[in-house]
Amino acid sequence: MERIAALRFPAFICVALVALAAIAKPARAEPVLIGVAGPMSGPLAPYGAQMIEGVEHAAEQINARGGLGGREVEIVIADDVADPTRVESVTDDLIGRGIFAVIGHFTSGTSAIAAPRYADADILMLTPTATDPLLTQDGGWNLFRLAPRDDAQAQVSGRYLATEYAGRRVAVVHDKSAFGKGLADRTRQVMNDLGLEDALYSGIDPGESDYGALIRSLAEAQIDALYFGGMAEEAGIILRQMREAGLEATFVTGEGAISPQFTERAGDAAEGALMTAALPRDSYDRPLQESLDATGLEGGRTALMSFVALRVLEEARDHVPELEAQAVAQYLRSGAMLMTEIGPVAFDAQGDASLGEYGLFAWRSEPGRDFIDFEGNLVAR
Incomplete structure (x- = not known):
């Protein structure tokens, strides 16, 4: 059988072909930055560790499914030490990093300070833990709560x-x-x-x-x-x-x-x-330990609800034209039911999750x- 001879091109043609290939290759989409803000040091650091665990697990699973709207999720961790005096510098840093949403803050006091600052920067905020009823009563368009009210x-x-x-x-x-x-x-x-x-x-x-x-x-x-x-x-x-x-x-x-x-x-x-x-x-809801097992989490409820907070964004993204904060917030406040590892989750007009009685x-x-x-x-x- 006759062997086909290898084609040879002049060097300048090879350079041109490489350049054309680079132009033709689609550019990699920018990642979606998700902040995790809470006490990563200090007395409440174990809860900050749970927040990181939950969000990182969710991000890994979301990225394995193709990311948020085809964009990879990257996590940005911020330590506020659960100290209200640290919130301004922490939010400034996250806003400067160009985050799309933040999972946090941990306490009601830090969350109340952070929420309007994120709102002004067009950033969503989902707190997995803050429980003060006044938080969502006085909150803005961007604030959602995945915790029981006091x-x-x-x-x-x-x-x-x-x-x-x-x-x-x-x-x-x-x-x-x-x-x-x-x-x-x-x-x-x-x-x-x-x-x-x-x-x-x-x-x-x-x-x-x-x-x-x-x-x-x-x-x-x-x-x-x-x-x-x-x-x-x-x-x-x-x-x-x-x-x-x-x-x-x-x-x-x-x-x-x-x-x-x-x-x-x-x-x-x-x-x-x-x-x-x-x-x-209802039959769709899961007990706490079963939910933790389903997600692969080792931490407690803080880890679980931090995981669910990011999953909520993934579920909402499938129902909005593009990954845009105002559009996602509007969809979440519509009362739409979002299927998560703890069962269905919906938010009311104030941004409180309807987690049942x-x-x-x-x-x-x-x-x-x-x-x-x-x-x-x-x-x-």
Whole structure:
């Protein structure tokens, strides 16, 4: 068989062909920059780590499916240390980087400062954790919340305490933060309005390793139940030290304690602790642990809702002509149902996610798991 001779071209023709090939090759689309803003250092750093885990997992899966509108998702991490005085510099940096949206901030205080600054820069903001009802009530076009509002949680826990502990002694304690105190105060108000006055009301300083003075006060007050407004670290320590002191009062808290740090600090004392969480609405919804398993996440609810925040953007992108912040925001506020790993999610006109009503759940450990599953543990609603 005759072998075909290799074609040879002059060097100048080869250079021209290479240039034409470069022109013909489509330019790579610019990536979509997504900010993750929260406490990446400081006392609340474990929650910042969960935010990063959730968003990075979502970005990996979205990019494997072709990205957002064909554009690769890149993550930009910003540390505000959950400090309102840091928000201005953090938002300036993210705005200067040209982000399309930010997943964050972590606290209601930092979120309230950041949201209007992002709005002025035409940037979407989805907070997976901020719970102050005033945040979305006073928020702008760009703000969306994937967390339970304090007033919704307080109704459930306050009503439970007033009903189950009528005529008994209930203490209300908070961590002095805007979140913890706000949630504790709202729960206290519901309880008081239903006829049960608190036997003790107190605040603690977060970040301590020993809350012996508080435990002694609780014992002296002979409390039957404690409501704690705060985060997982302090909740776990207080509960463990209560049990070590022989104080068997019922421990009730909010969704801020849904984190591996709670069981790490509480140990065996975590068993039976009560806290508020969203109730599944229908057969499409998944219990917390099942949702974490479906996403491959190892963190707690903060990781999960950070993951869902980015997934919400992916789902919305399929229903707008182009990846444009105002168009995505308008679609989200339309009440459209978005299918996610936790089940369907929709937002109301204020930007609050319709996560269903809230219930009070008892935490039960499961063999081989470092986290706690809520399935089948509903105590009140």
